[in-house]
Amino acid sequence: MTAATRLIQQGEQLGLKKGRQEGRQEGERIKATKIAQEMLSEGFDMVKISRITGLSEREIKNLSTDKV
16 A cells, blocks of 8 residues: 555545534534524523523524524
């Protein structure tokens, strides 16, 4: 295996690792958003939703105005 091939493979592995990490983060964000939407529909206050989901109050407020 040449040095160039090894570097290419390392770059590909790094790219795959980064892609998986970004995918997990996006999945976690989608799940937090769904939980926040459900909590809003159940009447939870924004401070509690923010604390539980990790979303900012502004993000939660945007969710509540998007539904209206």
